[in-house]
Amino acid sequence: MKNEIGQMLVVRASGHLFDQQIRYPVWEATQQQLQYWLADLNIGGVILLGGSVVELAARSRQLQNWAKTPLLIAADIEEGVGQRFPGGTWFPPPMALSAIGDRKTAQQCAAEMGKTTAREALAAGINWLLAPVVDVNNNPDNPVINVRAFGDTPEAVTELATAFITGCQHYPVLTTAKHFPGHGDTATDSHLELPAIAHSEKRLHEVELPPFIGAIAAGVDSVMTAHLRVLAWDKETPATLSYPILTEQLRQKMGFEGLIVTDALVMAGVANYADAEEICLQAIEAGADILLMPANPEKAIAAIENAVKTGRISRDRLRASLHRIRTAKEKISANALARSPQKQDAAIALSFDPSQFAQIRDGATVETILRESMQQGGNLPLQPPQTPHQGINAIVASNLLNNDFLGFHTPAIAIPQQLGYELQLLAPESLQQLLSFSSMTLQLFARGNPFRGSASFTPETKSVLENLLRSDRVTALVLYGSPYIVEWLLPNLNSHIPWVFSYGQMPTAQRLAWEFLLSQKTLSSVRQNAFI
Amino acid sequence: MKNEIGQMLVVRASGHLFDQQIRYPVWEATQQQLQYWLADLNIGGVILLGGSVVELAARSRQLQNWAKTPLLIAADIEEGVGQRFPGGTWFPPPMALSAIGDRKTAQQCAAEMGKTTAREALAAGINWLLAPVVDVNNNPDNPVINVRAFGDTPEAVTELATAFITGCQHYPVLTTAKHFPGHGDTATDSHLELPAIAHSEKRLHEVELPPFIGAIAAGVDSVMTAHLRVLAWDKETPATLSYPILTEQLRQKMGFEGLIVTDALVMAGVANYADAEEICLQAIEAGADILLMPANPEKAIAAIENAVKTGRISRDRLRASLHRIRTAKEKISANALARSPQKQDAAIALSFDPSQFAQIRDGATVETILRESMQQGGNLPLQPPQTPHQGINAIVASNLLNNDFLGFHTPAIAIPQQLGYELQLLAPESLQQLLSFSSMTLQLFARGNPFRGSASFTPETKSVLENLLRSDRVTALVLYGSPYIVEWLLPNLNSHIPWVFSYGQMPTAQRLAWEFLLSQKTLSSVRQNAFI
Numbered sequence A, B: 001m002k003n004e005i006g007q008m009l010v011v012r013a014s015g016h017l018f019d020q021q022i023r024y025p026v027w028e029a030t031q032q033q034l035q036y037w038l039a040d041l042n043i044g045g046v047i048l049l050g051g052s053v054v055e056l057a058a059r060s061r062q063l064q065n066w067a068k069t070p071l072l073i074a075a076d077i078e079e080g081v082g083q084r085f086p087g088g089t090w091f092p093p094p095m096a097l098s099a100i101g102d103r104k105t106a107q108q109c110a111a112e113m114g115k116t117t118a119r120e121a122l123a124a125g126i127n128w129l130l131a132p133v134v135d136v137n138n139n140p141d142n143p144v145i146n147v148r149a150f151g152d153t154p155e156a157v158t159e160l161a162t163a164f165i166t167g168c169q170h171y172p173v174l175t176t177a178k179h180f181p182g183h184g185d186t187a188t189d190s191h192l193e194l195p196a197i198a199h200s201e202k203r204l205h206e207v208e209l210p211p212f213i214g215a216i217a218a219g220v221d222s223v224m225t226a227h228l229r230v231l232a233w234d235k236e237t238p239a240t241l242s243y244p245i246l247t248e249q250l251r252q253k254m255g256f257e258g259l260i261v262t263d264a265l266v267m268a269g270v271a272n273y274a275d276a277e278e279i280c281l282q283a284i285e286a287g288a289d290i291l292l293m294p295a296n297p298e299k300a301i302a303a304i305e306n307a308v309k310t311g312r313i314s315r316d317r318l319r320a321s322l323h324r325i326r327t328a329k330e331k332i333s334a335n336a337l338a339r340s341p342q343k344q345d346a347a348i349a350l351s352f353d354p355s356q357f358a359q360i361r362d363g364a365t366v367e368t369i370l371r372e373s374m375q376q377g378g379n380l381p382l383q384p385p386q387t388p389h390q391g392i393n394a395i396v397a398s399n400l401l402n403n404d405f406l407g408f409h410t411p412a413i414a415i416p417q418q419l420g421y422e423l424q425l426l427a428p429e430s431l432q433q434l435l436s437f438s439s440m441t442l443q444l445f446a447r448g449n450p451f452r453g454s455a456s457f458t459p460e461t462k463s464v465l466e467n468l469l470r471s472d473r474v475t476a477l478v479l480y481g482s483p484y485i486v487e488w489l490l491p492n493l494n495s496h497i498p499w500v501f502s503y504g505q506m507p508t509a510q511r512l513a514w515e516f517l518l519s520q521k522t523l524s525s526v527r528q529n530a531f532i
Helices: A002-008 A031-040 A053-066 A103-123 A154-168 A201-217 A243-253 A276-286 A297-309 A315-331 A334-339 A343-351 A354-359 A363-373 A411-418 A428-436 A459-470 A483-492 A507-517 A520-524 B002-008 B031-040 B053-066 B103-123 B154-168 B201-217 B243-253 B276-286 B297-309 B315-331 B334-339 B343-351 B354-359 B363-373 B411-418 B428-436 B459-470 B483-492 B507-517 B520-524
Strands: A009-014 A045-049 A072-075 A176-180 A222-225 A259-261 A375-377 A392-397 A422-426 A440-446 A474-481 A499-502 B009-014 B045-049 B072-075 B176-180 B222-225 B259-261 B375-377 B392-397 B422-426 B440-446 B474-481 B499-502
Touching (some): A002 A009, A009 A031, A053 A072, A176 A201, A176 A243, A222 A243, A243 A259, A259 A315, A276 A297, A276 A315, A297 A315, A428 A459, A459 A474, A459 A483, A474 A507, A483 A499, A499 A507, B002 B009, B002 B315, B009 B031, B009 B297, B053 B072, B103 B154, B154 B201, B176 B243, B243 B276, B259 B315, B363 B507, B392 B411, B392 B428, B411 B422, B428 B440, B459 B483, B474 B483
Parallel strands (some): A440 A474, B045 B072, B176 B222
């Protein structure tokens, strides 16, 4: 059994092949560490971030070759493979789906999104989707879930998340409902501290739990725990470490028999709760089968081993988890792939031949979701500047470095540039600089961001934005990301000013926004990548 | 012969696999175009830009699979594969080598740089290095060559470029001496307009030509033409289209029997000279074997075919070029690879298995070049701010979007961040904002950039910089890139201020600069990627 304990751990690695490309040295393991962990410690899985979809295919193959037991390879691809791995399809955030007027269209899109994500994941070597988010985001100040949720009502989330799961099931991949028992109604970021949910059990059954019940009924393979306290069930302990929550509620009352996986154990919300190895033991005692990103895998294994020896954790408890892990791995094994009805995709997945990826992108569904969820108003069309440098294309984004959505070739920059606008790229903190320009189109890229602890702009930024919008300097406004920010912005905007809100930030969202703002004639003068 | 004309063309494509990733839609062909050109038009080669080294391997395989005749696959990897393709080794600009005090060390580094670049190129499917630059950069205002040259004297350039070529010859790849007959002494960017070199023939023989003569003697495989006029040899016509320059001088007098390749024919310096197809014909008449990036490959082939029919271009002229192309392709064929003494690398190249790339990076030579060419001064060590947010880490870079050297994980940002500095990222145009801060470290990323038409900062930027440096707000200065800018900056700097100049902009250069500035004790408190 000793040699099997490693199977309960999932470690973090970069999706790149080379150590010099590691971006998060605190979290991402080196080649040497990985080889030791996968081959000698018999680690069960890896969660990957970074690298293009083509690199990912190579990386997955490399990691599988090192592993003693075939690996679970996981990624947080809630918005398609392209969200994290350039080259894959990048879908708008799930919340966009609940903004689609026609429910049937929304459900179809959610199913297509699941299907495409699963297909591309498989082809890149990912066999475990850490998606869908089934939290109900009924708190607009939620900094960590926000537009990652499929909506702000339990009905919308259940309907769409279930459709997503059903879509994924076209392919032999694992899906994950997260974050149990619901992370939607908190204004605290569990990456930074431990939130508490004070709702009654009745309210949990009305709002938070239905999407989990729906996901389990639809056959979701795993459930990820939340690093927050749910006072109705356990006044003291975060859900991730709570026997009443994971075992009594999720396993026993809700009858979930799949994998229970913790959220990352290095997140401050749980990591501050006890020492790193103690947290691993408590998570297993609570009912978790898989420990995601334990601080030190080697120490975690030793601690678990010791806990079994001393009788703190029973052998039966461990056997049950190991059995569930084997069952999950059987479902995504090479044999299962070969038996899959999607023979062609299975062949790609097994060959890891990235040059076969050319045809897998699903641009049509992306465009449908973006079009159907876009909001707009004001007097059209926007008139480009008559002489060059007369108009400013002001772009405000909180992450100018290393974002995947902005480049000189993306429509938000490339289209205005060809029309004679002068680019001004700014972080939100530098917004007051815009007050020195007399005429500008303003494009804001803003959504709730984990690790930043806030769902929106700071009060200072909001105040400058208000001044700017009331000063008549803004000739057009485009907001990419947060529906909550657009709700706040619109009352400050003169009603004749053309504006667009898109849930998406990706190049396709930018193209659609500019197609809305400009006349056909102006558009036809612009040259751009026809595949965006 | 008709079907062979395509062999004389090299077209531009993105190094990514997918059309939606195309960044330069005006220049980069789509999948569909490429398949038609390579299979039906029998195009001879492709020049690639974009994508990681792993993607490049997949892309090269894809393109070779489409091609009727095995392709030349070219890239402008003058500073190593990592300069253009993340994951490969990224060397400092060649000019750094001539700044190394010890000539033997410099030569060894140049040879290692060639060897590593050739090895990684081969493994990624690139068989034609559009390097080395053998121009003598004796004009500090040169916006297009600048630090891409191996020095500012003919002796240094000849010695180092020849060592680079010799290093490359460990592997079956093609090398290129460029830009004939010398692009070093011009302040005009041939991407934008057509420069003229007014030197006497005597002076050409003293300065511009020796590196080409050296490269040819060392066995360079191809020579790339310059889009500039050399009045001593041809008063009217750019070198790319000049029979007196390409045939009489390069072929006949200098006896070069390898490939003559034009620089990109879409560059304004030559494209404005005549219509697109006429330029192709004139380049062939002048003596070019290969046309790089003709505006329209299909029309170019038709025009050449017609010129042969009408007798404007003789069949013998075409046969001679096609023979040279076949000879070059034979040298880099699969058979040649298999016969190569570098059996293991040849095997990687033939398998295109990117997971075998793990060991190919040559960090030691990069570090040697950076260390030996770095300049520094002032009173050390730099004291980090005592309280957080007291000090500003001001980073000025002309390309904040889509640059490969800056990220939250790279030392120029990650080290100061951990020491309590607050990051301010700025474009040179926004430099005056720094006047509102009382204390900062200033890091400038600046080198001569093609397409920008200037080797340095604008007069406005220089004036703000002078004010800043004289105001005692700058506690440390780091310049990454241009030795000409540091020459101008230093007289403005108070002599006690610590400063560093590095030719490199890559993460390793940033790490070395900060290792110089900080004390051992401070450094040991900083956590970063140990492989950078």
